Amino acid sequence: MSVEPLGSGVSDPPSSLPAGFWTESMDTMDPQPVTNAGVQKSFKAAYDTPSVSSSLEINTELEPLEGDWADTVIVKLWGRPLGYRLLCNRLQRLWSLRGGFRVIDLDHNYYLVKLADGADYVRALTGGPWVIPDHYLTVEPWHPNFEPASHRVTSTVAWVRVPGLSTELYQLSILREVCNRIGRLIRVDYSTKKTERGKFAKAAVELDLSQPLQTETCVDGVWYPNVYENLPTGRQDVPAMGLNLSSVSSITNPAE
16 A cells, blocks of 8 residues: 655745754654653653642541441351341341341451341340351451451350250359359350259350360369350360369359
C-alpha cells in the first residue's frame, strides 16, 4: 500500500509559527509503541502535571452505631458451612426466639444476628454452649470495626464433663472449684446439681482458646478426665492443678 507524502494536500503552515516547526515535527513522528509510561511521560513533559494519589483521613468523630446494633451478636459457625435458610431455622429453634431476628451472612463463617427482643439477646449470649448437629457456635456481643478476616475468637463457652466423679461431690462449692480450674464456671447442668445423673458432672465453662485445654482434674489425689463436648479445637494436652477438698469452703452444703 502506497502512502501519500505527509505534505500532500496540506496548506501552508500559519505564519505565526516559528520557521522549521512543521519540518522538525514531521521528522520526529516515527512510529513508537504506545505505553502507559510513555503517555504519562508525554503528558508530564507537555503540561508539567505530576501524577497525584490521594488519601482520605477522617478527623471528625463518626456517628455512633451502637443504637442500631445494640441487640446484635456476632456468631461464628464452626464446621461445614450451612445454607442460609437452614441456619436461620436452626437458630430460631436453638435459641427459642420469641421475637423477630435478622441474620447477615459475612465471610469466614461469621454471621451478624440482630435480635428484636432483649430477652432473646441475653439468652443468645449467656444461654450457651450452643451446639447443632456437627457444628458448634460461638456467640459474642457486636462491637464496632468488626472484621471477619482478622477477627480471632479468644474464648468460648463449652460443656465439660468429668466422668467418674462421685455423686457425693455434686455440690456446687466443689463443682465450682473443679470447673474454675478448667476455665470460668458459667452454670452447672440442673440434673447434675440434683445428682439425677450418676455417671458424670456436666457444666458450662468459659475457656480461653489461646491456652492449651486441660485434660484432667485431680480431686483429693484422684485424677478424672475432662471431656469437652463439640469443642471447635482439639488441643487437650495440659493436666489441671490438683484440688484438695479440705480447701473448699462450705463443702457440706448441697448445691441448689
